[in-house]
Amino acid sequence: MSIIAFDSVSKVYRMGSEEIHALRDVTFRMAPGDFTAIMGSSGSGKSTMMNIIGCLDRPTSGSYYFDGRSVGTLKEAQLAAIRRSKIGFVFQSFHLLTRASALENVEMPLVYAGVSPKKRRQQALAALDQVGLADRAHHRPYELSGGQMQRTAIARALVNRPRLLLADEPTGALDSATGHEIMAIFRSLHAEGMSILLVTHEQEIAQCARMIVHFRDGEITSVTKEQREEAAAL
Amino acid sequence: MTFLEGFRLAARGIRSNLLRSVLTMLGVIIGVGSVIAMVSLGQGASAEVTQRIANMGSNLLMVQPGRAVVRTSGGTRVAVLTVAHEQAIAAHASAVAATAPELSQTANIRTESGSHEFQVIGTTASYLEIRNTSIVSGRMFSDEEKRAADRVVVLGANPAAELFPHTDPVGETLRINQRTFLIIGVLEAKGDSAMMSADDSILVPVTTAEKRLFGTDALRMINVKAVSSDHIDAAEAQIERILSPMLPEGAEIRITNMQQMLDTMEETSMTFTLLLAGIAGVSLLVGGIGIMNIMLVSVTERTKEIGIRRAIGGTPKDILVQFTLEAIFLSSLGGLIGIAAGFSGAQLLSQAMGWAVMFSGSAAVLGFGTAVTIGLFFGIWPASRAAALDPILALRHDM
Structure with missing residues (x-):
């Protein structure tokens, strides 16, 4: 069973009298454990795709199944429950709460999941340890470097042990050396079996994924599969 | 959450x-x-x-003149309420337990310690019963002293403390409006520094106030104590009935009871x-x-x-x-x-x-x-x- 299944999904925004087709009839599958990159220039529809996959938005038509469950008919609270328990978000600009420490930021999804404070702390520390930031747990975001902030955000995404890690331009705000560090984390998570979906416009970053989906004007133009996989199959 | x-x-x-x-x-x-x-x-x-108000008792009534003195058609000035009215109420109103006149003015009080202003009330011995107070030292003035309009005073607690801070005032003298008076008693302190409190007053026989101090027989009020608080309305009606034929023409009186004041x-x-x-x-x-x-x-x-x-x-x-x-x-x-x-x-x-x-x-x-x-x-x-x-x-x- 696919973790992500799009069946002719369209998304139409209305801007005054004008209709904007952000997604046109997109059909797409992603298997559990896959590492997929979505590429496209700005305005290609990849952000809309990302929002729908992340259950932040709903398709105008067509159906979207996340982990076997139809999302189109769910209520706001049910969407929030999916985001809370099954999806981890990583954003380009980190999106950490500046007034809270790294540890408190990582704990936040667990607060909404109703985990007890003691267990929350343990799990958050474990997640920070996983990204190599255990010694920075009590620092505020402004006391951290860009790479450290993004690693905190990854720890926050991982803390509730999601089914899917959704990363929107995770290296966009970082220098290339730090970007490579972050991509190394993604690769090792993938190696441990995590499903990862990455949105980027950088070819080099997309190369880390096993499958690259190209977007243009709200449509998938091509899908590239990694050669290594085929080489391994031989 | x-x-x-x-x-x-x-x-x-x-x-x-x-x-x-x-x-x-x-x-x-x-x-x-x-x-x-x-x-x-x-x-x-x-x-x-x-x-x-509760301290004073809820079965208290006050009879007050609209104006203390009225001018009759003949041109003479007549007091509206006098001791005669008070005695008429005491004698004829069956719902009334006690009465006490009040002929009061603020007067200059002089002792060795200096000059003070206090309210001097001309009244009778029944004032104690009506105001629910008593003598702590000395005695109240007698009927004999009242008849003779003797120059005797009973001090309220505050003037006693102020005028004689260190000695027992009973037996001492003081001067009210340049006349010498003998202090015969002191009232108990009620502790209510209130309006109409006996604590701040100096009591003299009503006859003394009339003849020796203020030169008028016009009362400021007649205090009346009804038999019980259930008899207030009856007492009020009786007072009205007894007084109205006795009042000089053009005079008005006002009867207030404590319950009304409370309300x-x-x-x-x-x-x-x-x-x-x-x-x-x-x-x-x-x-x-x-x-x-x-x-x-x-x-x-x-x-x-x-x-x-x-x-x-x-x-x-x-x-x-x-x-x-x-x-x-x-x-x-x-x-x-x-x-x-x-x-x-x-x-x-x-x-x-x-x-x-x-x-x-x-x-x-x-x-x-x-x-x-x-x-x-x-x-x-x-x-x-x-x-x-x-x-x-x-x-x-x-x-």
Whole structure:
């Protein structure tokens, strides 16, 4: 069973009298454990795709199944429950709460999941340890470097042990050396079996994924599969 | 998210912007504080007045002339109420237990220690019974002294303490309006520094007041004690009937009883309380609007935070709860500070001005409850705006 299944999904925004087709009839599958990159220039529809996959938005038509469950008919609270328990978000600009420490930021999804404070702390520390930031747990975001902030955000995404890690331009705000560090984390998570979906416009970053989906004007133009996989199959 | 978590979040939100939070609370603090202070002082004052009137006895009536002296058609000046009227009431009104005349004026009192002003009341021995007081030292003037209009006085507790701080005044003399009087007794202290209190007065026989001091027989009032508080109406009717043929033409009298006075006092204090409640209500309304205003600003400022919270799994309800609790937290904290400020303010005022103060738990509960309600009422709208934000747009918000 696919973790992500799009069946002719369209998304139409209305801007005054004008209709904007952000997604046109997109059909797409992603298997559990896959590492997929979505590429496209700005305005290609990849952000809309990302929002729908992340259950932040709903398709105008067509159906979207996340982990076997139809999302189109769910209520706001049910969407929030999916985001809370099954999806981890990583954003380009980190999106950490500046007034809270790294540890408190990582704990936040667990607060909404109703985990007890003691267990929350343990799990958050474990997640920070996983990204190599255990010694920075009590620092505020402004006391951290860009790479450290993004690693905190990854720890926050991982803390509730999601089914899917959704990363929107995770290296966009970082220098290339730090970007490579972050991509190394993604690769090792993938190696441990995590499903990862990455949105980027950088070819080099997309190369880390096993499958690259190209977007243009709200449509998938091509899908590239990694050669290594085929080489391994031989 | 549990209620407790919501509360922790709200507390953090307030702590992180402490100065603004305190300024926001100020409206509620002032509103609740003034309610508490006013209620404490108002209840203190009304309890004191009620106590004072109750001390005097609720079966007391006062007969007072509209004007002390009227001019008849013949051109002569006649006193409206005299001792003759008082004796007529005592003799003929069956519902009346006792009567005492009052012929009073403020007079200059001179002793070795200096010159003072006190109210001098010409009356009879039954004054003690009617005013529910007694002699602590010496004796009351006798019928013999009254008949002879002797120059004897009985001091109230305050003049006794002021004029003779170190010695027993009984047997000493003093001068009232340049005439020498012998002190024969001192009244007990009632401790009610009230209007019409016997504590501040100097008593002389009514005949002495008439003939030797003030040169008039016009009484200021006739005190009447009914047989019981059930006989007040009957006593009033009898007094009316006995006096009306005796009054000079054109004269009017007014009969007041303590129950009426009590009712009037209560009515006055109720009006006062309502007025204060109105003022307090307005200030609480302003305080509430202040909280709403700040919460709206806060929601706008924290749009991105709301987006993040929504993306990582917070439901609209979680956001609603967080911001509503924050508003309630602000207002109830303001309420608590207000209660403390109100009580200490009332305490300070009562010490500075000598006002009676009474702390009431129900006022504190009411003040706190109002504060919480205000937080809820004025916080729910900004909070629902926060909850209704689209998470995608909120995340894109720059701030």
